[in-house]
Amino acid sequence: MKKIVILGSTGSIGTNTLDIVDRFPGEFQIVGLTAGANDEKLEEQIRRYKPTVVALSNASAAAKLRDRCRDLSTEILSGTDGVAEVAQVPDAELVISAIVGGAGLVPTLAAIRSGKHVALANKEPMVMAGKLMQEEARKHGVRIFPVDSEHSAIFQSLEGHRREDVRRLILTASGGPLWDFSREQLQGVKPERALQHPNWKMGAKITIDSATLMNKGLEVVEARWLFDIAASRIDVLIHRESIIHSLVEYEDRSIIAQLGLPDMRTPISYAMRYPERMPLDLPSLDLAAIGKLTFFTPDHDRFPCLNLGYEALRIGGTMPAALNAANEVAVEAYLQEGIRFTDIAEVIRSTMEAHTPREIESIDDALEADRWAREKAEALVHALAR
Ligand SMILES: NC(=O)c1ccc[n+]([C@@H]2O[C@H](COP(=O)([O-])OP(=O)(O)OC[C@H]3O[C@@H](n4cnc5c(N)ncnc54)[C@H](OP(=O)(O)O)[C@@H]3O)[C@@H](O)[C@H]2O)c1
Incomplete structure (x- = not known):
């Protein structure tokens, strides 16, 4: 096993991963689970999967969990250190990295450094310190398998091809729930509307x-x-139906793409049993029933955040970590209805403008930029707060 x-484990990717584990009894053994503060859901998971060790980053939720799980032998840790310790549990071969946000950086890096292969859904650590994570993975002889559907699609479209022949990567984007909104509509849009994604449940x-x-x-x-490809060779294409998950163009102008219904269990399972595919009992893609696939170029005026990502990459060093932290603060403030939807991009832009980037030589450089940018973004949010 x-x-x-x-x-x-209590989030959207985490529970989809457990769904796959349930579908293939005898193939996987859960040895460690972690969550933030959801002690009730983690308790259910402990009782069902009997891991050796678990952690909650929230200390008071962990104390409640310990109280309720006295009858069990599972060790219950808490705090950021506890989560990082679970990531290194000695007999694990594969760590599914599915924490949301920069909070995943320390534990994911800890998993890599302790020699575990990583199935990476948690994209923010790659944004904060991607170069460092790849260097550490090489040093420790482990692989990072993409779980994000777009990156899994590219990973699959690269298989069996020469890297020297790649011309560009084309990431598809659904455009999200507000693609048709005017600038004025975007200003006033409430979180409950923005949370209604047309294709994905996340x-x-x-x-x-x-x-x-x-x-x-x-x-x-x-x-x-x-x-390991320059930003100038990564393009983005709006594809409303989320059927083509991403594409690779080769030097002869051939394009290889990966298609499928939008269901995260497909890319998760590919990372879990790579290079073999798991026989998932899911509906097949029926292209005749879909009939038509649509494509557009992104509208950078109404949606400036995409270009901020390119800009952070062009500047390099700690700038992507600053962008990521500012985004996390701004999104949280928007969800709490403290700022407007269109303020999110402004908070990120102003934080980036105020940031003096430096090279990332160690994880501390990324964490320091993250801390600085959160503080800056919080001040900006405070000034904008309605
Ligand atoms: N959902 C998708 O379909 C999808 C697709 C592609 C990529 N991703 C990426 O995968 C990651 C997870 O996304 P998601 O949609 O699964 O998020 P989610 O549903 O919000 O779940 C997040 C998980 O992280 C835990 N968590 C939150 N804050 C934490 C902290 N400070 N320390 C430790 N654990 C913490 C949560 O625990 P609690 O339940 O206790 O809060 C939960 O288990 C993100 O980076 C996302 O971009 C997701």
């Missing part, structure tokens, strides 16, 4: 990122480091 750890933060197109900005940075 393949022993696995799931970081962020956590709140990535759904708002999808609505602003920052998700695609983050994915451009992620692709740069996952596939």
Whole structure:
């Protein structure tokens, strides 16, 4: 049995991963699970999967969990250190990295440094410190398998081809739930509307990122480091139906793409049993029933966040970490209805303008930029607060 750890087991990716584990009894053994503060859901998971060790980053939620799980032998840790410890549990082979946000950087890096292969859904650490993560993965002889559907599609479209023949990567984007909104409509849009994604059911933060197109900005940075390719060779194409998950163009102008219904269990399972495919009992893609696929170029005026992602990558060093932190603060403020939808891009832009980037030589450089940018973005949010 393949022993696995799931970081962020109570979230959307985490529960989809457990769905795959359930579908293939005897193939995977859960040895570690982590979450933020959802002690009730983690308790259910502990009782069902009997991991050796779990952690909640929230200390008081962990104390409640310990109280309720006295009858069990699972060790319950807490705090950021506890989550990072679960990521290194000695007998795990594969760590599913599915925490949301920069909080995943320390545990994901800890998993890599302790010699675990990583199935990476949590894109923010790659944005904050992608070069460092890849260097550490090489040093420790581990692989980082993409889980993000676009990066999994590129990974699959690169298989069996020569890297020297790649001309460009084309990341597809659904355009999110507000694609047709005018600038005025975007200003007044409420979180409950922005959270209604047309194709994907995901956590709140990535759904708002999808609505602003920052998700695609983050994915451009992620692709740069996952596939070691210059930003100038990464394009973005709006594809409303989310059927073509991304494409690779080769030097002879052939394009290889990966298609499928929008269901994260397909890319998750590919990362879990690579290079074999798992026989998932899911509906087949019926292209005749879909009839038509549509494509557009992104509208950078209404959705400036995508270009902020390219800009952070062009500047380099700690700038992508600053962009990511500012985005997390701004999205949270928007979800709490403290700022307007269109303020999200302004908070990120102003934070980037105020940031003096430096090279990332260690994880501390990324964490320091993250801390600085959060403070700056919080001040900007405070000034904008209604
Ligand atoms: N959902 C998708 O379909 C999808 C697709 C592609 C990529 N991704 C990426 O995958 C990651 C997870 O997304 P998601 O949609 O699954 O998010 P989600 O549903 O919000 O779940 C996030 C998970 O992280 C945990 N968590 C939150 N804050 C934490 C902290 N400070 N420390 C430790 N754990 C913490 C949560 O625990 P609690 O439940 O206790 O809060 C939960 O288990 C994101 O980076 C996202 O961009 C997601």
